Amino acid sequence: MRFVFANPVTVTLTRPRTPWAAAASITVNYVQVQSARQDVADDPLGGDLDGDRRTFRLWLIECQGLPPSSDYEIAMSDGSTWIVKQMDTLCKGREFRCHCMARVGSLP
Amino acid sequence: MSNRVSPILAAVVAKIQGLALAVGGVVLPVLVRKAAVRRDRFDPSAMITVAKSRELEDVTRFSFGELRTDYVIDVVIHSPFAGPDDGIDDYAAARDTLVDAFSRPPLVGAPLVFDLRARPAAWLQPYGEKSEYDWQAVQVIASVVTANSGGGP
Numbered sequence: 001m002r003f004v005f006a007n008p009v010t011v012t013l014t015r016p017r018t019p020w021a022a023a024a025s026i027t028v029n030y031v032q033v034q035s036a037r038q039d040v041a042d043d044p045l046g047g048d049l050d051g052d053r054r055t056f057r058l059w060l061i062e063c064q065g066l067p068p069s070s071d072y073e074i075a076m077s078d079g080s081t082w083i084v085k086q087m088d089t090l091c092k093g094r095e096f097r098c099h100c101m102a103r104v105g106s107l108p
Numbered sequence: 109m110s111n112r113v114s115p116i117l118a119a120v121v122a123k124i125q126g127l128a129l130a131v132g133g134v135v136l137p138v139l140v141r142k143a144a145v146r147r148d149r150f151d152p153s154a155m156i157t158v159a160k161s162r163e164l165e166d167v168t169r170f171s172f173g174e175l176r177t178d179y180v181i182d183v184v185i186h187s188p189f190a191g192p193d194d195g196i197d198d199y200a201a202a203r204d205t206l207v208d209a210f211s212r213p214p215l216v217g218a219p220l221v222f223d224l225r226a227r228p229a230a231w232l233q234p235y236g237e238k239s240e241y242d243w244q245a246v247q248v249i250a251s252v253v254t255a256n257s258g259g260g261p
Contacts (some may be wrong), residue, residue: 019193041239045182045229046162047144049241085238101240104188105153
């Protein structure tokens with residue numbers, strides 16, 4: 001199934017470092033990327049903070065033992081870094097839909 | 109014509125620039141804004157915005173001849189969210205430094221200001237984990253007394 005999507009991309013999935021574990025990264029192939037959406041991320045004291053949102057679909061079999069989770073990072077070849085904020089598990093655990101927000105300042 | 113807010117905002121900016129507040133070793137630029145707005149692809153990743161607050165100024169008639177106005181100024185420190193395990197030293201230092209700096213007059217550059225107070229506002233928002241921003245705020249309350257001219261010269 002993952003071979004039939006148009007324009008799959010390859011990304012780097014990273015589990016961030018924590019006080020009790022080192023960071024870990026893997027390369028994930030056949031990732032389907034949805035279009036980005038620019039949105040208001042927050043409103044400090046009535047102001048606006050911009051945020052870009054994007055959805056990635058990753059296959060478990062491509063994740064090599066590091067399935068995505070909240071706060072994991074997805075780095076694209078254009079240099080942008082996306083942080084997983086919410087995740088849907090699809091296809092009985094075989095696929096993940098990651099709702100992400102761009103790291104501030106990482107967009108080209 | 110009266111414009112008391114613009115000189116106050118400029119004076120607050122100048123005072124904060126003099127403090128050279130930094131996050132991660134980088135001194136933050138200080139910008140006057142209509143509101144605490146940060147635009148992607150336009151603005152620095154980390155910065156301080158100074159804006160007149162949405163909270164309305166309090167106008168009191170002191171006597172028949174004078175008006176006292178308390179302006180609320182929002183000072184917001186924006187910086188990228190770098191995870192929940194980050195040290196908070198820079199954030200805490202910036203916050204307490206601002207409170208110390210704006211807790212008593214004078215406010216150089218705004219001679220009308222006879223009283224100055226700092227009111228801590230939002231601390232690092234837990235929304236950082238949802239919005240990718242660390243932001244916190246301090247509100248400065250600048251009080252001025254002006255002649256109650258009734259709008260005349």
